[in-house]
Amino acid sequence: MSAKPAPLIEGTALPVWVLSAVGLVAAWLPAFLRVAPNRLLTGEALSPHAWLLAGGWLLAVACSFVTVPAGRWVLALLAWTGVAGLPLLAGADARDVLAHATPFTRVQPGAGFWLGWLAAALLLLDRLRGMRKAWQAGAWFAALAAIVAASATGAFDGLSLVREWQAQRAPFAAALGEHLRLAAVTLVLALAFGAPLGWWVWRTGRANGVLVGTLAFLQTVPSLALFALLIAPFAWLAHAWPALGALGFGGTGGAPAVFALLLYALLPVVRYTVAGLDAVPADAREAARGLGMSRAQLLWSVQLPLGWPVLLAGLRIVAVQTIGLAAVASLIGAGGLGRFVFLGIGQGAMDMVLLGTLAIIALALVADLLFQGLLALTERRA
Amino acid sequence: MIEFDHVHKRFGQQVVIDDLSLRIESGEFFVLVGPSGSGKSTLLRTVNRLVPVDAGQVRIDGEDVATRDAETLRRGIGYAIQSVGLFPHRTVAENIATVPRLLHWPPHEIRARTAELLSLLHLDEPGMGSRYPHTLSGGQQQRVGVARALAARPRIVLMDEPFGALDPLTRESLQASLKAIQRDTGTTILFVTHDMDEAFGLGDRVGLMLDGGLVQVGSPLDLLHAPADDRVRDFVGGTRARLRELAVRTVGDNMRRGEQADGDPVDADASLQDALGAMLSQGRDRLPVQMHGERVGAIVLADLVSRRA
Ligand SMILES: Nc1ncnc2c1ncn2[C@@H]1O[C@H](COP(=O)(O)OP(=O)(O)O)[C@@H](O)[C@H]1O
Numbered sequence A: 001m002s003a004k005p006a007p008l009i010e011g012t013a014l015p016v017w018v019l020s021a022v023g024l025v026a027a028w029l030p031a032f033l034r035v036a037p038n039r040l041l042t043g044e045a046l047s048p049h050a051w052l053l054a055g056g057w058l059l060a061v062a063c064s065f066v067t068v069p070a071g072r073w074v075l076a077l078l079a080w081t082g083v084a085g086l087p088l089l090a091g092a093d094a095r096d097v098l099a100h101a102t103p104f105t106r107v108q109p110g111a112g113f114w115l116g117w118l119a120a121a122l123l124l125l126d127r128l129r130g131m132r133k134a135w136q137a138g139a140w141f142a143a144l145a146a147i148v149a150a151s152a153t154g155a156f157d158g159l160s161l162v163r164e165w166q167a168q169r170a171p172f173a174a175a176l177g178e179h180l181r182l183a184a185v186t187l188v189l190a191l192a193f194g195a196p197l198g199w200w201v202w203r204t205g206r207a208n209g210v211l212v213g214t215l216a217f218l219q220t221v222p223s224l225a226l227f228a229l230l231i232a233p234f235a236w237l238a239h240a241w242p243a244l245g246a247l248g249f250g251g252t253g254g255a256p257a258v259f260a261l262l263l264y265a266l267l268p269v270v271r272y273t274v275a276g277l278d279a280v281p282a283d284a285r286e287a288a289r290g291l292g293m294s295r296a297q298l299l300w301s302v303q304l305p306l307g308w309p310v311l312l313a314g315l316r317i318v319a320v321q322t323i324g325l326a327a328v329a330s331l332i333g334a335g336g337l338g339r340f341v342f343l344g345i346g347q348g349a350m351d352m353v354l355l356g357t358l359a360i361i362a363l364a365l366v367a368d369l370l371f372q373g374l375l376a377l378t379e380r381r382a
Numbered sequence B: 001m002i003e004f005d006h007v008h009k010r011f012g013q014q015v016v017i018d019d020l021s022l023r024i025e026s027g028e029f030f031v032l033v034g035p036s037g038s039g040k041s042t043l044l045r046t047v048n049r050l051v052p053v054d055a056g057q058v059r060i061d062g063e064d065v066a067t068r069d070a071e072t073l074r075r076g077i078g079y080a081i082q083s084v085g086l087f088p089h090r091t092v093a094e095n096i097a098t099v100p101r102l103l104h105w106p107p108h109e110i111r112a113r114t115a116e117l118l119s120l121l122h123l124d125e126p127g128m129g130s131r132y133p134h135t136l137s138g139g140q141q142q143r144v145g146v147a148r149a150l151a152a153r154p155r156i157v158l159m160d161e162p163f164g165a166l167d168p169l170t171r172e173s174l175q176a177s178l179k180a181i182q183r184d185t186g187t188t189i190l191f192v193t194h195d196m197d198e199a200f201g202l203g204d205r206v207g208l209m210l211d212g213g214l215v216q217v218g219s220p221l222d223l224l225h226a227p228a229d230d231r232v233r234d235f236v237g238g239t240r241a242r243l244r245e246l247a248v249r250t251v252g253d254n255m256r257r258g259e260q261a262d263g264d265p266v267d268a269d270a271s272l273q274d275a276l277g278a279m280l281s282q283g284r285d286r287l288p289v290q291m292h293g294e295r296v297g298a299i300v301l302a303d304l305v306s307r308r309a
């Protein structure tokens, strides 16, 4: 029986047994859980089921050297069990710890958990490759469903991230709303201003002109600095025109935040608009004009449908970028999920930081998927 | 009727059209021929105002195009170009319907006209109308381009080297289609090419353009028999001019009426080039001529060779 394991990812030679070995190490060396007396202190390592995990991973290592089909299936099953089961195990262990602890005690997953979970997920990804799409989707969906179902029964309530969230539910929902609003308003304004600007830049051939140069320069200004720099002019504006101030316009808050985010978003929108217009074949444009289309008809019925996929790809990047940058906006009082990050840093409460960060990442991923879906939809039609 | 009246055009310092005057009659098939860069496309594009003139006038039926609304003007003029420029996101039928749609024709009329054009241009494979341009061959795409130019029954059609990128067989078949359509509809066609054979094969009259000016305007035979100067003589082909001439003249006009000959007959409306080909392949120096299946005379090699006034 020769050990000729399949490579993990096309083009890499990382074999399956290496992943299993990583899982094995993760079961032993780093902490599976960390237990702290309150939410501000770092905790002590705790690995209650190290033997169980080690046994599972040892089996996986063994299976990765076996070439009979059954070995492949056992390995896939082990990986799936790891993906779905490790969070459940962590939740159960946390509950056990909390049963004999003070109400302030916090239990959070440690490096051992994260590493093991990642190894299991990569292993599952590898074992599923080559299977039918429906099987692949089914396996992931089943794991997700198991975790969601368990969370509904309170299986993770002991973990400190969940406890943090439960304690902050109302402010979290408000911050999420603010964050979405900041990003959405910025995106709409970026499209409303950036697309016409891009059209103008394309028509006048000023891709290297002052406008694009200025926008490119703005990209290099650190976001924190830009937000800070805008405080004074916006405060002055609100002071000079009290009517604006009455509308919520001021040195801090949503207005300067959206303005700063817009400054960052404009360049990609302008660039991708130009690229979209460039993607329209010159001969189609020539024919459209020659056959008597007005500029508006050309734009609407030729340039827009042909350039749209490129522009949409640009908006996807802008959406992800804006959701990330909007975190900083909380520093000038615009709210959003960034508040959790910065408050958490200020208080030394890592769970709060993690809560904000994970929510921002999830939001960015959802936006990314949304735009990918839109893109796939438009491309199918073409 | 298209009139160019002392038209000037320059791009920057470069004079591209230099005081050019020309009158193209209604129903005429006029071919502008000349080397690349001589200003043919620029001249063509002054007619539908894609290029504004610097001085002089371009008139259609006596009316200066500069005074017309550009979009309305263009919707009344067919336009086909070498690169075709089909809209890749629209089907063949939608491409053809471009101008009728801009003119707000009722849908059933658009459908009927599209179907008519598809068959007129031999695009009548089933399902052709709903295909997308990238699924067509180059020749088919060009046919769609021509159909699109003709869709709204314009009285004037501008064509800029529309068959330039096609293989010889496809080009010939498209030339034949176009010539037949033009004869049947009486459309005025202004056609640009750099190919002398194409010019002589299609044009009622041919204008030879060099460096922004017309050197000679006349029927193909005028240019062949009486070149205005050496530049024209060179361009129409020097000694090859006589071969071109054979392609332009018909058997019917050059046969010996009532005479007899042996061999497979040639048609009276075939070109002398076809007749010469038939003589060479049959190894004879005279052949019978038929018209509607009836023998009407003979065509003789010596008559082809002798220079006629
Ligand atoms: N839009 C333009 N801008 C500058 N120069 C042009 C433009 N269009 C054509 N030209 C120049 O005018 C001359 C004639 O071009 P064109 O009319 O396209 O010639 P042809 O069709 O006979 O090849 C060429 O030298 C070309 O470079």
Ligand SMILES: [Mg+2]
Pocket (backbone or CB within 6 Å): B040, B041, B042, B160
């Ligand atoms: Mg040209």
